[in-house]
Amino acid sequence: MKKSHTALAAVACLLAVSVPSAQEGIQRGAAQTNQNKWNAKGPWGKTERSGPLEAQRKDPFKLFDNVYYVGLQTVSAYLVTTSAGPVLIDSGYAPTADWLVDSVRKAGFDPATIKYVFVTHAHLDHAGGAARIKQLSGARVALSAEDWDVVEKQQANPQQQQNFPKLPRDLVLKDGEAVTVGDTTFTFYLTPGHTPGAMSVEFQAKDRGRSYRVIEPGGLGLQYAPEFGPAFKKSIERLKQLGPWDVAIGNHPFLAPKDLAEIEAELPRRGQGPHPAVLGRARIDRFFDDVLGIVNEKLVVEPPPSR
Numbered sequence: 001m002k003k004s005h006t007a008l009a010a011v012a013c014l015l016a017v018s019v020p021s022a023q024e025g026i027q028r029g030a031a032q033t034n035q036n037k038w039n040a041k042g043p044w045g046k047t048e049r050s051g052p053l054e055a056q057r058k059d060p061f062k063l064f065d066n067v068y069y070v071g072l073q074t075v076s077a078y079l080v081t082t083s084a085g086p087v088l089i090d091s092g093y094a095p096t097a098d099w100l101v102d103s104v105r106k107a108g109f110d111p112a113t114i115k116y117v118f119v120t121h122a123h124l125d126h127a128g129g130a131a132r133i134k135q136l137s138g139a140r141v142a143l144s145a146e147d148w149d150v151v152e153k154q155q156a157n158p159q160q161q162q163n164f165p166k167l168p169r170d171l172v173l174k175d176g177e178a179v180t181v182g183d184t185t186f187t188f189y190l191t192p193g194h195t196p197g198a199m200s201v202e203f204q205a206k207d208r209g210r211s212y213r214v215i216e217p218g219g220l221g222l223q224y225a226p227e228f229g230p231a232f233k234k235s236i237e238r239l240k241q242l243g244p245w246d247v248a249i250g251n252h253p254f255l256a257p258k259d260l261a262e263i264e265a266e267l268p269r270r271g272q273g274p275h276p277a278v279l280g281r282a283r284i285d286r287f288f289d290d291v292l293g294i295v296n297e298k299l300v301v302e303p304p305p306s307r
């Protein structure tokens with residue numbers, strides 16, 4: 001197991017930036033270089049996006065009354081406002097951390113007031129920016145123990161140190177743990193597979209006086225090593241069982257039942273209509289079922305090694 005954890009960490013995220021070139025923009029679906037074949041089959045197969053760091057900058061937008069998208073073109077970060085100050089879910093790459101900081105400012109908040117950075121998993125595109133946020137704000141940075149191990153291994157690897165700036169182990173999240181920040185509670189579920197300690201986050205999103213139950217899965221990328229198949233399957237089944245969910249948002253904009261780009265485009269023209277991210281149980285359950293279908297197929301084609 002240990003060996004494969006290291007391998008998994010080295011492979012990094014499904015959208016880890018491959019050889020950046022200044023001319024290249026964001027690529028979609030099959031146009032991406034080396035799209036993983038299982039992700040290609042995923043519900044996000046056609047809208048999956050990747051690209052070099054230079055093409056990643058993105059303007060923030062208000063997703064809910066208490067949730068702002070402050071992430072990149074292909075990697076999500078959300079700012080959730082609370083009565084005790086804002087918290088971040090994920091922090092982008094180390095080299096893009098100041099873009100995230102700018103987005104927080106553009107959204108109308110002072111980055112120095114960020115209270116927590118909840119990191120969904122230990123890959124460089126989610127955890128890399130956390131050190132910079134902590135430096136600016138003193139925010140507490142939280143991961144699972146399993147993924148802190150991965151982060152620390154990367155920090156100790158000279159070739160990874162620019163992707164994982166020094167960040168001492170801070171808050172360690174346990175399965176089922178709730179962290180209350182002012183008027184908002186975040187509940188964490190250990191959902192391993194994409195990484196050994198991927199953490200899914202539950203919280204409430206507010207819209208026009210109503211409150212919605214949100215899940216952000218900790219890692220849905222399907223390029224995991226075969227030995228992680230059973231754990232990944234259990235995690236997806238659990239995420240579905242923990243429902244019903246009103247909203248499911250991705251730690252990449254497309255890793256969700258509805259692409260965030262679509263939601264962003266629909267928001268300004270919703271009028272008195274329903275919130276475009278509130279999809280409800282049937283659609284979100286169907287999404288998890290679709291993912292499970294591919295996970296099961298992968299388990300047959302790439303079975304976990306027998307001991």
Ligand SMILES: [Zn+2]
Pocket residue numbers: 012013014121123194219221
């Ligand atoms: Zn990842």
